[in-house]
Amino acid sequence: MNPYRRSPFVIVATVLVYIFLYAPIVGLVLYSFNASRANVTFEGFIPAYSDRVVMDGSLVKTSPCGPFHWYCELAKNGDVAEAAGNTLTIAFSATIISTIIGTMAALALQRYNFKMKPFSQLSLYVPIVIPEIVMGIGILTLFSQVFGWVNDTFNLAGDARLSLGMMTVTASHIAFMVPFVALVVQARLSGFDKSYEEAAMDLGANEWTTFRRVTFPMILPGVMSGALLAFTLSLDDFVITFFTNGPGSTTLPIYVYGLLRRIITPQVNALSTVWILVVFLAVLILQILQNREQKQHT
Amino acid sequence: MTSEFAVEMRDVVKRFITPEGNEMAAVDHVTMQIKNGEFFSMLGSSGCGKTTSLRMVAGFEWPTEGEVYIEGKAMGHTPPFQRKVNTVFQSYALFQHMTVYQNLAFGLEMEGAKDDEIKKRVGRALEMVQLTGMDRRRPRQLSGGQQQRVALARALVKTPDVLLLDEPLGALDLKLRKEMQLELKALQQQLGITFIYVTHDQEEALTMSDRIAVMSKGKVQQMGTPVEVYERPSNKFVADFIGESNFLAGKIKSISGNEASVFIPSLNAELAGMPISDGLVKGEEVNVCIRPEKIRIAEKEAVNQNMFRATVTNTVYIGVDTKVFVDAHGAKLKIWEQNRISRLDPKSFYTVGQEVWLMLMPENTLILKKD
Numbered sequence: 001m002n003p004y005r006r007s008p009f010v011i012v013a014t015v016l017v018y019i020f021l022y023a024p025i026v027g028l029v030l031y032s033f034n035a036s037r038a039n040v041t042f043e044g045f046i047p048a049y050s051d052r053v054v055m056d057g058s059l060v061k062t063s064p065c066g067p068f069h070w071y072c073e074l075a076k077n078g079d080v081a082e083a084a085g086n087t088l089t090i091a092f093s094a095t096i097i098s099t100i101i102g103t104m105a106a107l108a109l110q111r112y113n114f115k116m117k118p119f120s121q122l123s124l125y126v127p128i129v130i131p132e133i134v135m136g137i138g139i140l141t142l143f144s145q146v147f148g149w150v151n152d153t154f155n156l157a158g159d160a161r162l163s164l165g166m167m168t169v170t171a172s173h174i175a176f177m178v179p180f181v182a183l184v185v186q187a188r189l190s191g192f193d194k195s196y197e198e199a200a201m202d203l204g205a206n207e208w209t210t211f212r213r214v215t216f217p218m219i220l221p222g223v224m225s226g227a228l229l230a231f232t233l234s235l236d237d238f239v240i241t242f243f244t245n246g247p248g249s250t251t252l253p254i255y256v257y258g259l260l261r262r263i264i265t266p267q268v269n270a271l272s273t274v275w276i277l278v279v280f281l282a283v284l285i286l287q288i289l290q291n292r293e294q295k296q297h298t
Numbered sequence: 299m300t301s302e303f304a305v306e307m308r309d310v311v312k313r314f315i316t317p318e319g320n321e322m323a324a325v326d327h328v329t330m331q332i333k334n335g336e337f338f339s340m341l342g343s344s345g346c347g348k349t350t351s352l353r354m355v356a357g358f359e360w361p362t363e364g365e366v367y368i369e370g371k372a373m374g375h376t377p378p379f380q381r382k383v384n385t386v387f388q389s390y391a392l393f394q395h396m397t398v399y400q401n402l403a404f405g406l407e408m409e410g411a412k413d414d415e416i417k418k419r420v421g422r423a424l425e426m427v428q429l430t431g432m433d434r435r436r437p438r439q440l441s442g443g444q445q446q447r448v449a450l451a452r453a454l455v456k457t458p459d460v461l462l463l464d465e466p467l468g469a470l471d472l473k474l475r476k477e478m479q480l481e482l483k484a485l486q487q488q489l490g491i492t493f494i495y496v497t498h499d500q501e502e503a504l505t506m507s508d509r510i511a512v513m514s515k516g517k518v519q520q521m522g523t524p525v526e527v528y529e530r531p532s533n534k535f536v537a538d539f540i541g542e543s544n545f546l547a548g549k550i551k552s553i554s555g556n557e558a559s560v561f562i563p564s565l566n567a568e569l570a571g572m573p574i575s576d577g578l579v580k581g582e583e584v585n586v587c588i589r590p591e592k593i594r595i596a597e598k599e600a601v602n603q604n605m606f607r608a609t610v611t612n613t614v615y616i617g618v619d620t621k622v623f624v625d626a627h628g629a630k631l632k633i634w635e636q637n638r639i640s641r642l643d644p645k646s647f648y649t650v651g652q653e654v655w656l657m658l659m660p661e662n663t664l665i666l667k668k669d
């Protein structure tokens with residue numbers, strides 16, 4: 001018998017917490033099927049399929065996609081496609097680079113002792129704890145100062161001029177993702193027994209072969225968790241991207257923010273729903289990986 | 299073989315900086331010469347520098363002073379992967395992401411061996427440790443004893459000249475441990491490889507070794523065959539660490555030839571005719587050492603000059619022996635009496651408070667310098 005009684009209070013509190021956490025998401029998904037274009041009140045689902053869209057005021061009566069009208073509109077929206085493409089491009093490249101740098105940082109911190117080690121360790125936490133907006137402004141200032149100086153000094157003109165864009169967003173994402181990757185990999189390494197590496201060397205493997213054949217495969221689950229965490233962070237970053245994006249580098253969060261400032265159609269909800277699904281899948285994979293890692297440790 | 303010695307440590311010192319910032323010598327001027335084909339053990343209590351010594355031979359640590367020679371060649375800063383020695387780790391350090399076969403093949407791949415040769419040699423190594431058929435398992439799917447064998451096979455498959463073993467049986471239960479001790483010893487004799495074996499278990503060291511180095515606080519206290527270190531411990535530490543000993547403080551009264559008489563104040567008696575080692579002089583304060591199993595107990599006084607009255611203070615029955623603790627004029631002694639006769643109440647032989655006679659045979663005693 002479980003010695004802890006299940007008090008009604010605990011059950012009520014649990015239910016309330018779940019409602020608080022998930023009601024907004026459920027609402028958001030529900031409104032993506034809203035018949036009303038105004039999207040202020042829920043006017044019911046779009047009732048019927050037909051070969052063309054029929055509107056009655058702000059109500060959608062029929063649509064080729066039926067209740068999924070707004071998803072079809074979304075699919076036809078070229079700006080969304082471009083923003084999604086940008087988001088994924090940035091997320092993938094920033095993830096790869098930050099995973100490499102973060103893993104190397106974690107390995108270095110684990111195996112070497114040097115004077116500045118406590119400082120290096122601390123400096124990993126700083127980007128995580130300082131407000132994102134401060135970091136965003138800082139990065140923007142850095143870019144504009146450096147770009148301005150380079151453009152002026154080398155008299156760059158036209159396309160040659162350095163400006164904000166995909167590169168700057170990617171670079172700033174790498175900057176804030178590296179600490180996360182490093183900390184996740186470090187956690188994995190803390191249980192790593194150096195005798196595995198010694199055994200490999202003892203059996204005749206040099207340092208590089210040891211890393212390739214033994215160390216890396218063993219820390220891979222940790223590296224993957226770090227990478228996935230970084231990936232999801234990059235996917236939904238708004239604040240830092242807001243400061244460092246430029247023409248042609250609009251990401252989904254920036255695009256949605258732009259839409260909201262004009263009119264809120266259920267298309268935004270449809271977009272958010274798709275997005276939630278993607279992030280949810282990423283988190284799920286992360287969980288599975290972590291579970292597997294834990295099993296390996298016991 | 300270019301050298302008489304498989305491994306030699308010459309005046310090796312290893313200092314570590316402790317986290318508190320102090321310097322401490324984990325290995326302190328150690329010199330060892332390990333012959334080809336020898337089963338050599340380093341024995342000592344926790345923290346005495348055994349692992350550190352072994353790691354310097356393997357190449358995981360470099361000596362602060364002195365030099366390690368393998369097959370007569372000075373090793374300097376040669377990395378582990380260029381030394382012709384292999385290690386069996388205490389934690390086994392089996393690669394968890396590889397199968398048993400892959401674990402064994404790893405070292406051969408590093409030598410650039412061909413696939414069919416690898417297959418043949420891995421097969422033979424698995425046979426040697428009786429793990430044929432386990433090659434597809436992962437280390438996690440094996441028992442502790444099986445993992446231990448894989449670790450052994452992984453090192454042996456490389457056919458090293460010297461095998462280093464750091465408490466390889468430490469994680470096994472007593473019974474398996476004893477079996478493995480004999481198996482390891484048989485394997486070593488069959489293969490003719492030099493084994494350097496680290497253990498803190500004195501019985502294990504005595505069972506398996508050709509020679510033992512008894513270590514304490516980073517120093518070698520004594521080096522010799524099992525019989526030598528047990529029967530002729532060179533100092534009080536060794537006498538106490540290997541087996542158990544009774545020590546009686548005394549003073550040398552007279553020396554004649556190879557024999558001496560020692561006055562023991564606590565017994566208020568002189569022990570006569572004891573063998574003496576070099577360097578002891580008349581009048582010197584010494585410790586007389588006698589093993590608990592070498593003291594005889596009698597209920598009546600026999601005619602012997604080295605007999606003493608004592609009172610039994612406690613007895614403990616442990617199966618093979620009965621441990622009898624006595625007080626002889628204030629000198630506390632322990633005596634192991636073998637239980638030669640089968641009976642249900644062995645303790646009844648000696649009762650607490652009983653008066654007995656102890657016989658200390660001079661040839662069973664040892665005079666040790668006071669330290």
Ligand SMILES: Nc1ncnc2c1ncn2[C@@H]1O[C@H](COP(=O)(O)OP(=O)(O)OP(=O)(O)O)[C@@H](O)[C@H]1O
Pocket residue numbers: 314315316323324342343344345346347348349350351498
């Ligand atoms: N890397 C290190 N840094 C600092 N001190 C160390 C290091 N390695 C070992 N020591 C110290 O050196 C001493 C000897 O350690 P060592 O591991 O050789 O002991 P051991 O005889 O193998 O003991 P055990 O039987 O417990 O394994 C210990 O006091 C230990 O704390």
Ligand SMILES: [Mg+2]
Pocket residue numbers: 348349350464
């Ligand atoms: Mg040790």
